[in-house]
Amino acid sequence: MSIDWFAFVIVAVAxxxxxxxxxxxxxxxxxxxxxxxxxxxxxxxAVRLSAYACFAVCVAAVLYGIYLIVPAFx
Amino acid sequence: MVVLVIALALFFDFTNGFHDTxxxxxxxxxxxxxxxxxxxxxxxxxxxxxAFLSTxxxxxxxxxxxxxxxxxxxxxxxxxxxxxxxxxxxxxITWLLGLPSSSSHALFGGLIGAxxxxxxxxxxxxxxxxxxLLLPAVLAPLIAGTVxxxxxxxxxxxxxxxxxxxxxxxxxxxxxxxxSSSLVALAHGTNDAQKxxxxxxxxxIAGGFQSAGSGPVFWVIAACGLAIAxxxxxxxxxxxRTMGSGLTEVKPAQGFAAETSTASAILASSHLGFALSTTQxxxxxxxxxxxxxxxxxxxxxxxxxxxxGWLLTLPAAGGVGALAAWVAHLGVAGIIIDAVAxxxxxxxxxxxxxxxxxxxxxxxxxxxxAGEVVKIKRKRKKKKDRLEAGQ
Numbered sequence: 001m002s003i004d005w006f007a008f009v010i011v012a013v014a015x016x017x018x019x020x021x022x023x024x025x026x027x028x029x030x031x032x033x034x035x036x037x038x039x040x041x042x043x044x045x046a047v048r049l050s051a052y053a054c055f056a057v058c059v060a061a062v063l064y065g066i067y068l069i070v071p072a073f074x
Numbered sequence: 075m076v077v078l079v080i081a082l083a084l085f086f087d088f089t090n091g092f093h094d095t096x097x098x099x100x101x102x103x104x105x106x107x108x109x110x111x112x113x114x115x116x117x118x119x120x121x122x123x124x125a126f127l128s129t130x131x132x133x134x135x136x137x138x139x140x141x142x143x144x145x146x147x148x149x150x151x152x153x154x155x156x157x158x159x160x161x162x163x164x165x166x167i168t169w170l171l172g173l174p175s176s177s178s179h180a181l182f183g184g185l186i187g188a189x190x191x192x193x194x195x196x197x198x199x200x201x202x203x204x205x206x207l208l209l210p211a212v213l214a215p216l217i218a219g220t221v222x223x224x225x226x227x228x229x230x231x232x233x234x235x236x237x238x239x240x241x242x243x244x245x246x247x248x249x250x251x252x253x254s255s256s257l258v259a260l261a262h263g264t265n266d267a268q269k270x271x272x273x274x275x276x277x278x279i280a281g282g283f284q285s286a287g288s289g290p291v292f293w294v295i296a297a298c299g300l301a302i303a304x305x306x307x308x309x310x311x312x313x314x315r316t317m318g319s320g321l322t323e324v325k326p327a328q329g330f331a332a333e334t335s336t337a338s339a340i341l342a343s344s345h346l347g348f349a350l351s352t353t354q355x356x357x358x359x360x361x362x363x364x365x366x367x368x369x370x371x372x373x374x375x376x377x378x379x380x381x382x383g384w385l386l387t388l389p390a391a392g393g394v395g396a397l398a399a400w401v402a403h404l405g406v407a408g409i410i411i412d413a414v415a416x417x418x419x420x421x422x423x424x425x426x427x428x429x430x431x432x433x434x435x436x437x438x439x440x441x442x443x444a445g446e447v448v449k450i451k452r453k454r455k456k457k458k459d460r461l462e463a464g465q
Contacts, residue, residue: 004205007205007348008209008210008213010342010346011210011213011214011339011343011348012217014338014342015217015335015338015339015342016220016221016224018338018342019221019222019224019225019331019335019338020221020224020228022254022334022338023225023228023229023330023331023334024228024232026229026247026250026330027228027229027232027233027247027327028232030233030246030247030250031232031233033246034233034246058253065338065341066127066341068345069127069128069264069341069344069345070127070128071128071129
């Protein structure tokens with residue numbers, strides 16, 4: 001009976017990295033968006049743009065993850 | 075016989091979707107991020123899509139778990155039939171008693187039990203059982219829980235804003251939850267729909283319609299995806315009805331972190347062919363993310379009860395499956411007895427589900443129950459939260 005322990009390490013690391021990236025960037029994006037909204041009189045397009053960039057990173061991370069698991073793409 | 079098994083397997087798939095909709099969609103509905111009807115439809119579609127994405131888990135079941143074909147043990151459709159009956163009966167019992175259990179483990183338990191009775195202890199590949207069933211069952215919820223804990227900490231740390239009067243504005247996580255719970259639904263399709271595919275492929279192999287070791291064919295994938303999607307869609311009324319009852323207090327940021335880690339853990343495991351229980355992984359995440367909040371305490375009683383339910387499922391369903399296999403081997407009469415018992419139980423399930431008793435114990439899902447494991451100090455600024463929600 002051989003158990004592929006390495007597979008569990010992969011699952012753990014993949015889960016950790018994927019969640020941290022998605023949660024981290026989503027949180028960051030929200031924070032930047034909040035900052036942009038706070039300073040209503042002085043517009044801050046740069047902050048708002050970087051917030052959207054953060055959300056884009058989330059979407060990209062998710063799409064990449066799905067790309068990885070679908071055998072049809074390889 | 076083969077047709078009967080396929081019908082039964084698809085029914086099992088349907089109930090699986092029916093039962094698990096809540097796992098994915100309960101929190102975004104509860105926080106008002108998405109309307110119940112839309113959420114249920116979304117979950118159904120994503121389950122269907124998920125079923126097509128990867129067939130690794132199906133192959134674990136059809137190709138690895140039970141040694142079939144040349145050189146191995148001849149597994150018969152009757153055995154698979156008995157295993158399915160065992161799984162359905164055990165699901166029914168736990169559902170009636172309000173015990174948290176995993177329908178996936180019930181399925182495996184039933185199959186293993188039936189195979190052992192039908193063909194002896196050598197019929198089951200224990201290496202596969204341990205490495206692709208038992209260990210993932212223990213490790214995946216732990217991994218998901220740990221990651222959810224870290225994710226919750228991270229989400230709160232990033233959005234914490236010091237100084238001035240600026241509110242942390244964590245309400246945006248509510249919209250993030252639409253996406254994260256969609257991912258959970260997708261992951262559910264990649265893992266749970268596969269199990270039925272595996273069983274149907276197994277019976278096709280056993281019946282000699284397919285060569286041993288081959289993967290599921292297209293119509294099997296499509297049928298399983300549709301069954302689970304239909305189940306998910308029709309399970310929606312349960313959620314809508316229970317909206318009024320008390321949900322576990324899950325904050326959007328916490329729910330987002332929990333769902334993200336659930337989805338990543340399930341997707342990663344599916345990719346490696348680990349057949350795990352989505353309910354258990356989601357429960358692990360909910361507990362983990364609850365612990366990530368300030369002032370959280372574990373209610374060990376509830377946690378222990380859930381743990382015992384998990385431990386019990388595999389051997390108990392195995393027992394029922396073995397019994398059903400034993401009866402089925404009496405001949406045609408035995409198969410009829412099994413079938414009648416199965417139909418009676420399905421009918422009983424329907425009757426009970428029609429009763430409009432929706433309490434906290436059967437209300438949302440096992441995952442909701444897991445949420446009760448963590449006790450969180452209530453904050454006093456309830457009003458402010460509500461103001462934020464109104465924005």
